Amino acid sequence: MRTKLHEQLDDLTDRLALMCHLAGEAIGVATDALVQADLPLAEQVFDLNEQIEGARGPCEDQAMALLALQAPVAGDLRQVVTGVHLVSDLSRMGGLAQHVAASVRRRHPNHVTSGEAEELLTRMGRVATELAGLAEQVLRGRDPELAAELGRRDDELDDLHRRLLTLIQDPTWEGTIPTAVDVTLLGRFYERFGDYTVVVGRRVIFLVTGEQLTP
Template sequence: MRTRFHESLDDLAAQLHAMCVRDRAAIAAATNALLSADVTQAEQAIDICREIDTMRDGCERTAVTLLALQAPVASELRQVVTAIQLVGDLTRMGALADHIAEIARRRHPDHAVPELVRPIMARMGAAAIAMATTAAAVLKSRDPGDAAALDGQDDTMDRLHHALLTSILAEDWDAGTTAAVDLALLGRYYERFADHTVQVGRRTLFLATGTHPTVDHHEN
């Protein structure tokens, strides 16, 4: 019975890793759509996000089955409950990528990102992709060093977000109110995507060790 439980738990871990890989694909496609005003890339990102929703349902079914039928105790229960929390973070990452893609699609054929701030947005997109890549590595390795790297990457995202807001609020901003609103939303979406990757790293370490990493200043 316990062998079957641990096999199911390993399957759940594999599903979580697959979700994170799809989150990375979604944020990459959404960023490409945003920077190149490419509606095809936007549609691709949105389709990937629908896949992520389906994957969420599968993870939740697996977790509920483990709770209902396998009677987990102690560390086993911690692992299942933490996995359910991870599903929430990974689902939210997909939803944020979807929001970014929707803005790119809504503004097509125009660029949602004015040329002046496109370099900042490109760096934010690259940072988000890198953080999703690291989060996927943490889910597979459960390595504290990999998880710690996410905090440094998150600091980079925070600096980029600040630079974006500074540009929007500058006295010489001349790209209009609509662009400013879009950019404020986009900056927030990328920042929250990054925050969720940090949570993925921390929850994964708790799942593996039962120890809470140092609490970050970013919380939902």
């Protein structure tokens, strides 16, 4: 019975890691679409998010079935409960990537922004993509030290976000008000995406150690 439970828990982990992989792919493609003002790329992000949402239901159903039928305890119970929370976190990551793509779709065929603002957003997108890849590794390997690294790497994203806000608040910045709104929202989407990867790391640390970390 325990062997079957662990096989099912491993399968749940694989499903969650796939959701994380898709979210990372989505934010990467969304960033490419942003830089290139490429509508077909933006549409790919919507397709990727549909895949993420399609995986959400089976993950939730599997977790609920494990709770109801297998009666997990101790570390196994932590893994199931953590999985339930992670499904929502990973779904939100996909949603944030879709928000970036929606900005591209809304402004097409024009670029959402240009110059230094676009450069900063591009860097934020690259860091967000790397964070998602790291989060996937954490989910698969359950390494607390690697999980803690997510928080340190997210500091880079936060710094870029601060620089972006400073830029558009500068009186000499030549962007329009609509562009400033778009850039502010995009910066927030990337910043929140990074935050969710940190949450993934904290949940894995809790799973492995039982230690509940505060933000």
